[in-house]
Amino acid sequence: MSVTKEAVFKMGEAKKEWLDVAVSALDKAYVPYSRFPVGACLVTKEGKVYQGLNIENASYGLSNCAERTAFFKAVSEGERDFQHLVIAGHTPEPISPCGACRQVMVEFCEPTMPVTLLGDDGVMMETTIEQLLPYSFNNKDLPG
Template sequence: MGVDKKNEWVQLAQDAYTNSYVPYSHFPVGACLVAKDGQVFTGVNVENASFGLTNCAERTAFFKAVSEGQTEFQHLVVAAKSDDPVAPCGACRQVMIEFCEPTMGVTLVSKDGQLKETTVGELLPYSFTDKQMEGN
């Protein structure tokens, strides 16, 4: 992946968060999920007065991609309107490990463009996957 592509994905994630529905937290988050074939899916956080029904930007992007037949991914960018890059919540990390290799890159982006590079495996060490269910 080239620098230009990653910059494009970062910009898509940052642009996406302008569509967040965040009347309660006022904390917009956008995601840009890139399938192995290069197709891009964006997502935003969508809040609900019943807070447990809120959906994060990362899961929105994954669910959009899966609903369109994509289940193999190469990169995820998560951008938040925050001073520092923000990592995905636990639920999003579990969804990530369901569909991504632990070595897949994840870029976290702050509102001013500060980047933090990590991987799915670094975000969720000792993850629960289908491998734990084998043999049962």
């Protein structure tokens, strides 16, 4: 997968690193069962970058998605403030995150935080957390 000049122009040259981090994770993904690698790049408000990749397990339910891997790495190191998420996959259209990943995004991100979805040939879509999971369940819905 290569990132097109149009995609870089659309995001801005400064954000090219984020695309590259997500794309490079595709080669590191552990996907012996599905053979469907996914890469992610989560960026803190201070600009620190966390790479995520999907990790499968023979007991399928124990597998972990790229997006959640990036979030869990960042949160385990004390990060709580994020500015952008890039998700890359070998899909003809921009890749779409699963429901579990969308719920984790809601837990840790502002509804307006940008998310870039990247497919093969640099096809890209810009969205937000709120657009990915409208009317989400969050801590405001809990009693107390």
